[in-house]
Amino acid sequence: MKLLSLTASLIALCGASSVSADTISLFDGKTLRGWRGDKTFWSVQDGAITGESTVANPCKQTTYLTYMRDDFANFELIVDFRLIAEKGNSGIQYRSQWHNKDLFQIKGYQADLETGDNYSGIFYEQNGRGIVAKQGQHVVIAADGKKESHPTGRCY
Numbered sequence: 835m836k837l838l839s840l841t842a843s844l845i846a847l848c849g850a851s852s853v854s855a856d857t858i859s860l861f862d863g864k865t866l867r868g869w870r871g872d873k874t875f876w877s878v879q880d881g882a883i884t885g886e887s888t889v890a891n892p893c894k895q896t897t898y899l900t901y902m903r904d905d906f907a908n909f910e911l912i913v914d915f916r917l918i919a920e921k922g923n924s925g926i927q928y929r930s931q932w933h934n935k936d937l938f939q940i941k942g943y944q945a946d947l948e949t950g951d952n953y954s955g956i957f958y959e960q961n962g963r964g965i966v967a968k969q970g971q972h973v974v975i976a977a978d979g980k981k982e983s984h985p986t987g988r989c990y
Contacts, residue, residue, distance in 0.1 A: 857912075860901050871899030872938050882916075885924070896960070898927065898940045915947060922949040925958065933961045 860868065863881045875885050876899045887893035917924060930942025941961035946953040957967040966981060967973045973981045
């Protein structure tokens with residue numbers, strides 16, 4: 835099964851402030867109903883999905899919270915997020931698949947998020963090619979999966 839893995843790796847997803855009639859809310863603001871992940875790290879706090887790794891409870895590998903209720907063909911994802919750690923690094927997976935379902939690990943595309951200015955906004959492939967495109971970089975992905983910078987500034 836192909837997942838729309840609206841997956842956040844140690845990120846807080848907050849309820850949307852405004853939604854249209856055709857918007858599907860993935861989070862009820864109170865529970866993790868419809869989501870699958872390691873509850874050692876994932877919870878709902880103050881109306882937000884929260885992922886937390888602490889000194890007392892460290893997350894030793896990447897872990898994901900995955901929305902499992904529906905599959906989506908085409909979508910526009912609108913999310914509010916906040917990283918509160920001084921050196922936080924996270925991301926939102928989309929059009930992804932399970933890499934190891936028992937360990938809550940995903941493979942696929944990720945919109946990277948961090949507290950610094952190196953990785954937010956990059957296009958990353960988890961358990962694949964790694965960084966596909968950096969901020970402002972335009973690339974072409976050929977049928978064989980190889981990438982190259984594209985001089986026209988358009989993405990393909």
